Every structure is written in structure tokens, then in C-alpha cells.
Amino acid sequence: MARPRISDVAAAAGVSVTTVSLVMNDVESRISADTRLRVREAARAVGYAPSSVARGLRTQQTRTVGLISDQIATTPFAGRMLAGAQDAARAQGHLVFLVDTGGDDQIERDAIAALTAQQVDAMIYASMWHRIVDAPAGLPAGTVFLDCRPADGGFRSVVPDDRVGGAAAVRELVAAGHRRIAYLDTTDTPIASALRHEGYLSVLAEAGIPVDPALHVTGDTSAQGGRSAAERLLDLPEDQRPTAIFCFNDRMAVGVYTAAHHRGLEIPRDLSIVGYDDQQLIAAEQDPPLTTVALPHYEMGRWAMEVALGVRAEGAEDATHLMECPVIRRDSVGPPPAQVAKPNRRRASHTERLPEAAIDR
Amino acid sequence: MARPRISDVAAAAGVSVTTVSLVMNDVESRISADTRLRVREAARAVGYAPSSVARGLRTQQTRTVGLISDQIATTPFAGRMLAGAQDAARAQGHLVFLVDTGGDDQIERDAIAALTAQQVDAMIYASMWHRIVDAPAGLPAGTVFLDCRPADGGFRSVVPDDRVGGAAAVRELVAAGHRRIAYLDTTDTPIASALRHEGYLSVLAEAGIPVDPALHVTGDTSAQGGRSAAERLLDLPEDQRPTAIFCFNDRMAVGVYTAAHHRGLEIPRDLSIVGYDDQQLIAAEQDPPLTTVALPHYEMGRWAMEVALGVRAEGAEDATHLMECPVIRRDSVGPPPAQVAKPNRRRASHTERLPEAAIDR
């Protein structure tokens, strides 16, 4: 059985297709209540649902959106960003085409062409981590950049406010009483790390804490990278060693936990840690749960879609919207340990603590 | 400037729209090379690309696929499944509509209606973890179920072969010499856990190892759940305690690591562990890296899409395809510890080991 058409409904209801169309689209002002009911009934009877394709051709509006992203498969963040975009799209009665290019330029070009051919009403160009990208050719005007900014402007974009987020993280530590705060940085993702570093420096300045270059170390964005960088920090002489570490991200923070545990340092008693990302299945599951700064992925996805669909009339044509990154307080931050005079005291106290670890079996 | 139409190209090239259509669709047999070139040139000149919407209306084939899933946002598996489906779709020149219902039935119904209205050529109904679902009404025939099976059949489906996967995991342990192997199970996800349990039992049987009910414990699927369940296992008298634990999933395995560390047990020297899922950012980043069984998400996604688009002519209309779960060998499996006579020996060796941990600073 073929898909019923509007004329089938018209015939069944004994009216014209115009009338059916009017009823189906709730332009009912001019249709009598009686006719309306007959049409509705007939539509249900034949199992009619308007063809979006035909409607799209006629109205030149498809109620679809294209979402192009570089990496969905390999990042744990994709989900929330997509969810935000999806929810906003659904609220507007739009369906979203998702294309993951895997970073391949040819696939990206093809995707833009295919999406354009599909006459999507809007387009979102998403990156899975905050960075500056070269806008690909062929993107329709009005495309919104999600978690990235076009190098040459020309498009609206939304990115996390990493500077303020970094500041919030460090302020958390300062508020707990720390003065020797390290920034465990990375060089893998320049934009975000530089911004978080700026935030770090601004808070040190506002708290009147001198900047110690030795407390700024880098590693690659993995637990292993975090661990090696942390080792360097913990190898510093006792009086120069940080009492708190702000980590570029949660994965690196996990490495800091490992490094700390291997030295018998207890978190947060001996060392406070703040991460970034609030990565699911990681941050909250540490022991103790990690205090971190959340990346507002859902909100960014939602914002991008709303702007793309014109729900939100955001200012300038190529303005960048900064989304707040909230601090998620858990249990990895505490006051700094009481000042210790001799470098060897800590090692001693470490040894004293060992029985505790054995006891809880 | 409006989108150029086929007639614009025809006018520019001085031919009919038929000719243009023929050329654009590579049905060139009847078109002279000369005309072909002229048309191509004209198309480029006016910046023409055929409208998929118009073509879809005319041919009744949209070259789009609908992918409905319950939870993308909250699962780390979604990505690879999507990637597999996407890649297969792209290979066929199809675009995919993605809808995440979040498990909401109303959203699901709306999505099915919207996708049907869009006249998608195929549909995939995906779950983010292996389970049996009630097929929602309105799904078009030919819909493929991904990582789930319809309770009443009627549709093709692809799911991981959890029974064989569970067997492979346990066989790994048996091969290393273990005889007291626990299954750290969960009740959160009945299908998968029951199948893996079957695999576990089958390998014990084939190895002639008696089943010890005390070695079958359950917890919820989290690090915390794994930890508590592991505590129960490790609390067993020395001679009944397992030398190896097969965990329902990697998250729970992480909890086992924690429990083991708190007792001073070293992995794999004192305890071997095998997980399941090969969860990114978790399994490989444990210390030591976790041996686990991978869920073939990419392959399942790819398979589902290929079957949905008819690339793969799979047998029966409602057959279930079982996808192999490969063992990922890392460093959490070793031979069982040498038999220890007295219950206290282990604690002694634990204490002896402590200096090692302190040394590596």
C-alpha cells in the first residue's frame, strides 16, 4: 500500500485538497468546525501524514538543520553538545542531520554540499574542543560555530569562557587558603590552555600571590601526561612545592591523583586538586571525587541551535558568545597542610600514615 | 540571489532541462561529449547543485536515513556506533537524521512520525546498551535494531555476542592458570549480564573447574558498585578467595582496582582482572592497563546501516546478528600467586612491599 496523499483525504472527506491542507496546517479560521472534523477523521481513517518532502519543495523550508562536526566518535563531550542542539531543534520542530567528518576535509566539503542540496534551514559547524578553525568554503551565511571560532570571523560562534573558568578554579583554591598553586598545563590545545592560564594569573594577581614559573608545568592531555608533570611539581623542595594544583583537565588530574598516591600524599589533606571539564565517569568517580570546572556543552549546543534557527536574535553577525563554566565542588579541595619546617618531616609523616591504609581491610 | 535551478543551467548551456538532468546524473550514454562539457561548464558557471528535495519528491527516494536512539548524551559508547553507521551511510551517499529520545516515549513517537514524514529511505532503532525492547508502533518494515532486539521479533537486529565474549574473558584467565575465578556481576542490565554469566559458566565447565556460588557477586554498574562487590570477594577466607575476577564492565573493574589497592594487593601479581567494554579513557588508562573485552560498537553501527540500506542482503527478515567481542590484552592478567599456606603471609608481604612505593619518589 502506497503512502496516502492529500487527495486521498480530500476524496474521503468529500472536500478539496485546499481544505485538507488548511485543516492540516491549523489555518482553520476559514474552515467550519464541521468540515474540520470531517477532514480530521478522514485523515486518521486513511492514515495520512503530510509529506515533508513535498511541503519542503513547495515552501522552500525543510525544517531540517545540518550539524557538521569534526570528531564525535572519539570524544566524550559530543553527547551533551548534541543533546543541547537536538533539544533546541526539536522545540522548533526541526530534525537534525548529523555529519561527523572525522576531520577529513574532503568529507567536510561533501557534507556541506550534501546538506546544501538538502536545503537545510540552518547549519552548525561544531568542534569537539575549543579552538580556532578556518571556516570551510561553502558554509551558508548564518552558520553558527559551536565550541570553535572562525579564524577570519564572519560567523557567530559560542565557546566556553575558559578564562573566567580558569579564574574560578584558582579562586576556589585561593579561598581555601592556598598560596602555592601550580597550573598543570598542556600544549595540546593552545586556545583553551592559554585562556585558563590567563585566568590563573589574574587570580594570583588579585590575591597578591607572586607568580612562580616553577609552578607552571606542562604535559600531554592524558592521565600519564598529568602524572609526569605532577611528579616534577612534587619533586620540588618542600618549601617550594605547591599545596594545590589546578589541572588543565580531569584526565590529567587523574594522573596527579596517581602521582600523589604513590608518594603517600592524601587528597585533599596534603594536596588540593581542581580539574576542568567535569568529565563524566571520571571526575565524580575519583577517590575522593574531583572538584572541577564544568564545560557547558549542553548549553552551548542549545545556544548554537537557537541562534541558528533564529529563536535567539543575538547581536552582531559575527559575535562570539562566551558561555560560563561553573565550578563543580566535590572533595579534592581542602585547606593547605600546616606549614612544615624540615624537608624530611613529610616523609616521616608519610611513613606514620601507612598503617592506616592497611587498617581499613 | 536565489538558488539556481536546472532551467538556469539549461538556458546557460543552450540545451533542454532533460539534457542537464541526464548529464548531472551521469546517464551520459546518449549525450554527446561536447554537450556534456557545455552543460558541466554552465552548471559550474551558475553554481548549480541539484535540489535533493525536488529530486526526492520526484523519485520518492530521499537518500536519507533516520537513526533513533534512546541515550546518546549519557553514554560513552554512542560515538563509535554512530561513526560506524555514518560511515556506511556516507558510502551509500546517504545523510543521516539523528534523534535522541532520551528514553521518552512521546519524543520517540514524534520522531518516528517526523522521520516517516521526511520519507527516509531506511530507519535504525538503536539502544545504547544490549537489551530487549518493545518495538514502538509505526516503525517502518525493514527497520534495523542496533544493540537491542525487539521483544516480539519482526525486525532484523545486531547485538554483541556477550556469551562468547564472556567465555573469551574467562578463558583468558583460565589460560593464565587461574582456577578460582569470580564473576563480578550486575543486575542493572539483565541481558548482557546473563549472557556473560553463561559464557563464564561454560568455560569453567570446559576447564573442569567446579562452580563456587560464593564467587558470583553483584553490584551496580559503577566503580563504587564494583568496589563493594570486590570487598566481599576479598573478604573471603584466603583459601576461598578468588585469584582472578572477571568484571561485568570496566567501570566496575576500576572499583576492583581500588579495593585491591586498599588492601595492598598488586595487580596482576596478587589478583588478575578482566573487564568488559574496553571503555575509552578508562580501560587503557588504569594502572596497570586493564585487559578487557571490547564491544564492537563501530562494527555493529556499520552492520546495521548496511543492512538497513540493503547493501548487505542478510538472511531472515527477523534474524539477530551476533557480533564478536574481541579480547583486548593489556596488563591486568598474570598467573595466580603461588599458593600461600597461612592467612597472615599475605599481610606480611604487603608490609614488606611498602618501601618500594616510597622509593620511587
Place this chain on the structure above:
DNA sequence: TTGAAAGCGCTAACAA
């Protein structure tokens, strides 16, 4: 309050 008819942009049957 309702209907006839044009046309969205394309493909394909048929004609030349």
C-alpha cells in the same frame, strides 16, 4: 466558507 489551479525543481516516459 470552499475550490481550482499554478507552481516549487526535478526525473523520466515519450516524441522527434
Place this chain on the structure above:
DNA sequence: TTGTTAGCGCTTTCAA
């Protein structure tokens, strides 16, 4: 080898 034309299923103008 190429062109004319009907029609895919709908919306919308205009007329009744």
C-alpha cells in the same frame, strides 16, 4: 542525440 511534458505532493493565490 535531444526536447516536450506530465507529474511527484504539497501550499497558496485567486476566484467563486
